[in-house]
Amino acid sequence: MPAHRLAVYTFNQFVAPFQSDAIKGFRDAEPGAFAAIENANGFFARSGYDGEEGPESWGLQVFPKCWQNLNGDGWAPSTLSLWDSMEALMAATYHGDHGDAYRQGHKWHIKANHIPEYVLWWVSDGHRPDWSEAVARFENLIAAGPNAQAFSFKQAFAPNGQRIKPDTARIKALAALNRTLSTSA
Template sequence: MRDHKLAVYTFNQFVAPYQSDKISGFRVAEPEILVTIENAAGFIARAGYDGEEDPSYWGEQVFPDCWTNGNGDGWAPSTLSLWASVEALMAATYQGRHGKVLRHGKDWHVPADHIPEYVLWWVADGSTPNWAVAVDRFEDLMTNGPSLRAFTFKNAFDPNGRPYEPDVAIVKDLAKQNAQKA
């Protein structure tokens, strides 16, 4: 997997406008969570947002067709980032500060069993996906289910298209490394 990086796109919809009191817990936690993620073992880079000085801008941010803009604020929580491995992403996602905040997602996000919360895929070294590519992969997963082109932790693939079972021992070791940095 050395000649590939793992891309991840996350997407959800808020139960209320971003600036509302109902979303304040997310808003307050977001800056610290971004720093925690960026300092995690195996993190490579993340897409910035229009108007954000750093990190780099990976194209115009777009949302999947399932996005309804039900809050009318033109915004939905989404991220696009690159990782060294499935295990590194799992450790950063489900452990530590991000893992604790993630458990509050049900308070902030619209329940939608038919819409995935994220999609994974491999990109060759030297390549950086943009938001449009990420949304395309997300919609592919939503429509067709997991494949090498668009998969999840539960149904992962290696860069050669073989089913891949993440190594739990590596996830735990990386989570410990992340906790020591925090």
């Protein structure tokens, strides 16, 4: 069992209210994207959302200070999950059903050059971060840039604080394994 898990918090803002026709493609893709993530090799767990079916929420869901509620519905797409490795997360994010939905994100999300779409950080095995911790890491990334406590795939760190680069061969192998798993399910 690994001594650390990779935590990831994703955040975006919708171009329109969640129930609008403009977001229908997102709503249609969301169940398949979540299923692809949850069935991916290296996935450990994810937070659900209060009042919704699925996994329990890891605390009260909060949003970063940069959130402006521009669509007026009081909701922003965000996720919080734990992974065995950066490569496993990258394989699940950029390939398969989730990858297909990810590539369409420009249709549903407001482009904000100064706001990242996600933050990564390591947690000790057995620690489950809550939404407040995730938002604090996200805001750390915005304020300080990539560092050992809040980083991105492009500027990543190992649990010991050393700079690392994802293993692209491993990402491809895990993406292929995920494809095999999804076709046999």
